[in-house]
Amino acid sequence: MNKLKKIASGLFIFIFAVSLQMSAAGKEEAKGINFHQGTWNEALELAKKENKLIFLDISASWCPPCKMLKANTFTNAEVGSLYNNRFINVALDGEKGEGISLARDYQVTAYPTLLFINGDGKVVKKSMGYHTPEQFLDLGQSVK
Known part of the structure; x- marks a missing residue:
């Protein structure tokens, strides 16, 4: 059971780190020109x-x-x-x-x-x- 908790904890940290990285990448993209999406x-x-x-x-x-x-x-x-x-x-x-x-x-x-x-x-x-x-x-x- 203890081993399962360590794996789950490690997985949680990994997912959290990846989501932070993806969020930062999204902010980098937002620094450029924002193009109008309408007609x-x-x-x-x-x-x-x-x-x-x-x-x-x-x-x-x-x-x-x-x-x-x-x-x-x-x-x-x-x-x-x-x-x-x-x-x-x-x-x-x-x-x-x-x-x-x-x-x-x-x-x-x-x-x-x-x-x-x-x-x-x-x-x-x-x-x-x-x-x-x-x-x-x-x-x-x-x-x-």
Whole structure:
């Protein structure tokens, strides 16, 4: 019986440690950009309501610079802090769903295309290609 208690106690400690690790990993992910999960029209309405611009990332699943941007830049804590405070962030695949019509409407010719759009749907600033976190911070700060 004593041996069973030791095993159960060890198992409990192991499960607790794993859950703490998973919780910490979740917090790390939350440091980057939080992307709006609703429709494009909902993002436009939210931008008007909160008096913010929309940051729109139009990418493609096969695009290497898009993957690098998502892995290295959008997950950066400083980038997340700036973009989450200043913008309604939207990420769409230009070859799927709403992304197809938006890519056409905003004349996307390369991936990734990074657009800053007001609540009326007008482009304020446009940039293309991979940006390091530092370059992306400068881009976000340059948008008025």
